[in-house]
Amino acid sequence: MARQDERSATTQARILAAARTLFLGRPYADVTTDMIARAAEVTKGGLYHHFPSKEQLYVSMMLGDLEGKRKLFEEAVDMGGTCRERLARLTRDFLDLPDEESGLMRLVRRDVNTFGGEDRDRLVRAYQRALPEQVEAIVRDGIRNGELAPADPRLLSWSFVALVEIVIGDYAARVLGDAETRLDHVLGLFFEGAETVPAKVMA
Amino acid sequence: MARQDERSATTQARILAAARTLFLGRPYADVTTDMIARAAEVTKGGLYHHFPSKEQLYVSMMLGDLEGKRKLFEEAVDMGGTCRERLARLTRDFLDLPDEESGLMRLVRRDVNTFGGEDRDRLVRAYQRALPEQVEAIVRDGIRNGELAPADPRLLSWSFVALVEIVIGDYAARVLGDAETRLDHVLGLFFEGAETVPAKVMA
DNA sequence: TTACCGACCGGCTGGCCGGTCGGTAAGTTG
DNA sequence: CAACTTACCGACCGGCCAGCCGGTCGGTAA
Incomplete structure (x- = not known):
């Protein structure tokens, strides 16, 4: 149980880190969710599992x-x-x-x-x-x-x-x-x- | 001839003014060419007649x-x-x-x-x-x-x-x-x- | 062992938007 | 008046992208 939570937390952190780097480089509209997902080594489905939008x-x-x-x-x-x-x-x-x-x-x-x-x-x-x-x-x-x-x-x-x-x-x-x-x-x-x-x- | 040029110039000015107002209000990507055209009282075709992109x-x-x-x-x-x-x-x-x-x-x-x-x-x-x-x-x-x-x-x-x-x-x-x-x-x-x-x- | 849950996958779609294009009518030229 | 140019129209297209959803699988609990 702690195991699952931990996994989830690190994935979220990875997504957030990837998002930060990308958003710093180009304007909001030019960063696609695909790019974020790829950079975080998750799929778009995974991304949307952790964040609603x-x-x-x-x-x-x-x-x-x-x-x-x-x-x-x-x-x-x-x-x-x-x-x-x-x-x-x-x-x-x-x-x-x-x-x-x-x-x-x-x-x-x-x-x-x-x-x-x-x-x-x-x-x-x-x-x-x-x-x-x-x-x-x-x-x-x-x-x-x-x-x-x-x-x-x-x-x-x-x-x-x-x-x-x-x-x-x-x-x-x-x-x-x-x-x-x-x-x-x-x-x-x-x-x-x-x-x-x-x-x-x-x- | 002066007549046509004058017409063209005022239309361009109208488009530029509409674009200025809109771009001031929201980020570049959120301003659509349709919005600019409508605000300038031209159609999109008209807009693209005067500006290439x-x-x-x-x-x-x-x-x-x-x-x-x-x-x-x-x-x-x-x-x-x-x-x-x-x-x-x-x-x-x-x-x-x-x-x-x-x-x-x-x-x-x-x-x-x-x-x-x-x-x-x-x-x-x-x-x-x-x-x-x-x-x-x-x-x-x-x-x-x-x-x-x-x-x-x-x-x-x-x-x-x-x-x-x-x-x-x-x-x-x-x-x-x-x-x-x-x-x-x-x-x-x-x-x-x-x-x-x-x-x-x-x- | 069984039933279940939650993390993650990835194909799909519907809408939006930049740009195109064939057309029309008004103006201009010879 | 005929030939043409120019301003403008608006339906349409193609690509892109946010968000969805049906599914898989490894773990967890009873």
Whole structure:
């Protein structure tokens, strides 16, 4: 009995993994259930035995992965320290993610418009819980303790996320180099801006 | 003869306008040629009389619109003044665009992955010419004359564009209000960053 | 040993959609 | 007016793909 459940679980995991890879490569409509099944080494019948529809398969995969990200980033929110330190930790965690995992965050935003109604809402909420809301919590603290200038925290957190997204990707990697340099770039831009600083903190 | 050409041109324009509206609303694959034809008050035969394929229709629409944007933003690049003034002008032009027009910039980035090969390249190039390269030109000047801290200009311009994109959209409009306030927010964030300024320029 | 269950198979189908094609009528040219 | 070109029509086709369903088989329980 445990034997059967285990088998079923690994098959589902295989299907989800195959789906993730394929959906990352091409738009939702261009990924066929046949492709997913073949990549997961199952037949379409097997696939439909575990998932009721292509859409539910996609949503299941995404919700599961986003929940994982949420837990990961939560550590940065819960740790102590300044706003900047906590954002640094969160960003480092993000930058250290393998390509396939960080690509998911862009994937949600790309495909969210594909769905409507309930599924769309669930995806949006899961994404917001995973990343922007956690950044927002840190930003909110930063504003409260005077580290950040007063502003709408949600808007600031979206801005921060957008800056981080830019630093992923080949061009930034080529120009800036390793993760630590990219991290410095994002934090510097977000906190101090792009203009020349008029000689700060010179002791 | 002028009569026929004129008729043909208005029909094409009607088709392009209908396509633009529909493509903005749903992903490429979910927009059918029937829908476009019906919205443009033509039949599918009529549509295919003017455009060789769905893909070419999309590309034609996008290239035309992006070229319009390029011309618009070029004015900010060519005008005199500081880096900040020129970016302000460009951003103001962007923010003053009707929703349908500014949505196109997000649309390209969303749909670019749908196509491959030649068409994809043409779209990417047209987008880059329309917005990021022009911002980059201004940013490059800003770095050269010491207004901006030394950094990779392309990365900076992408960051700026990303910040502007956030300020479009309902939430920012609700929180920040009119275009001028949103403009100040973007420029402030980009130039001075989010942290509390240590009492600047107090005369 | 028997009865059953659940994982998985894979052929099939119905609908949808991009694209075609033969036709018509209005406009243009000589 | 005759010959023709052009804008447009709409029925139709072929391929593709999500989802279905009748079946097989290895395990599990009584």
